[in-house]
Amino acid sequence: MTIRAVVAGVGHYLPERLVSNADLEALVETSDExxxxxxxxxxxxxxxxxxTTSDMAIRAAQAALQDAGLTPDDLDAIILATSTADLTFPSAATMVQAGLGMTRGFAYDVQAVCAGFVFxxxxxxxxxxxxxxxxVLVIGAETFSRLMDWSDRSTCVLFGDGAGALILEAAEGxxxxxxxxxxxxxxxSDGRHRDILYVDGGVSTxxxxxxxxxxxxxxxxxxxKLAETAHAALAKVGLSGGDVDWIVPHQANIRIIEATAKRMQVPMDHVIVTVQDHGNTSAxxxxxxxxxxxxxxxxxxxxxxVTEAIGxxxxxGSVVLRW
Structure with missing residues (x-):
């Protein structure tokens, strides 16, 4: 008998405010094209x-619980991946725990930026x-719009806010x-590359x-790195790109998604793409x-x-799972 962490339910939440590329043209020197x-x-x-991030995480968690036919009392733990927690502490995960009315188990945050949900x-x-x-309820939630420098047109147009949640439960395989x-x-991870993607604030500033x-x-x-980590995770269980039904990548940039799929020899009609509707929502x-x-x-x-992400x-990192 082998124990597996099996998907029991999934859900998401997106804020009501929808911002098109045309809307951003009024805020920054850019264009839809x-x-x-x-x-x-x-x-x-x-x-x-x-x-807040925890507000959105609660909504996504409720959707996942409904999809799974479970209640908060059925959960043992909550792990929330985020780089934009409501406060320095306590963790946003404990705020979700309270918001769901969950009084048992434990909750904590994971911070690996865009790779956070994989971690x-x-x-x-x-x-x-x-x-x-x-x-375990696993959530990724971010309010990256509050980290943007609206004078930097190369970054501020790329990011959005939202939350998604997945429930994993033990099952025999x-x-x-x-x-x-x-x-x-x-x-x-490789901390030598810190300076190519970071936020210039925190307790030190x-x-x-x-x-x-x-x-x-x-x-x-x-x-x-995305193709390498996906191949590595597949190789651990004797699989390859040809065995994959769907790549579910971090949604940062369509050109990265296409290049990674090509390296994995997986056609784009086997890749879940949502970047056009959500932008980069990090974890x-x-x-x-x-x-x-x-x-x-x-x-x-x-x-x-195969899910893969870099931040x-x-x-x-990457995760190989059978739905």
Whole structure:
């Protein structure tokens, strides 16, 4: 008997405020064509004034619980991936725990920027395999619109806000790649590349700060490292790109998504793409894409998925799972 962390439910939440590329033309020197050709983004959602990361995370969590037919009392743990927690502390995850009315178990945040949800899934998988938890709510939620420097047109048009959630629960498998659930994970980081993607604020400066990015360098590392980590995770269980039903990538840039798929020899009609509608929502992008992919009827039970992401740190990784 093999224990697997199996997907029980998925859900997402997007703020009501929809911001098109045309809307941004009034705020910054840019154009719809410039944004589309460089990123594939057409629109994104921004949180309302006073709306926090934990607010959105709660809404996504409620959707996932409904999809799974579960209640907060059925959960053992919450792991929230975010770089934009409401406060320095306590963790946004504990705020979600309180907002759901969950009074048992434990909750904590994971911070690996855009790779955060992959790291959180690996954490949840480890908790389940070790017996520490039987059912874990994994959330990615971000309000990146509040980190933007609106005088920097190369970055401020790329990001959006939102939240996605996934519930993993322990189930018995046969120990083969036909099992449902997480089959393998691959996590990496390299702090030498900190300066190509970071926020210039924090407790050391006493400011929230703004996102700073060297776009060309991030692009180069992303294409190389995303394909490598996906291949590494697949190889751990004797699989390859040809076995994959869906790549569910971090939704940062359509050109990165296309280049990664090409390196994995997976056609684009087997890639879940939502970047045009959400922009880069950092740690929220993969669970958003999973939820939307299921709602569209693309992702079906038994499909083999690879999720991969890279973010500031640099931190990057992938998860192979059978839906």
């Amino acid at each position: 410039w944004i589309r050709t460089r990123s594939g983004i057409e629109r994104r959602h921004f949180a309302a004034e006073g709306q 959180a899934m690996a954490n949840a998988n480890a908790l389940i395999l070790s017996g520490q938890a039987r059912r 046969n120990g083969t790649t036909e099992d449902r659930g997480i089959l393998s994970t691959d996590l990496n 006493g400011t929230t700060g703004h996102l700073r990015m060297q776009g060309k360098e991030v692009f180069r590392h992303a294409v190389e 929220a992008s993969i669970p958003l894409a999973l939820s939307v992919g299921k709602a569209r009827g693309q992702i079906k039970q038994g499909d083999l998925l 500031g740190g640099l931190a990057w």
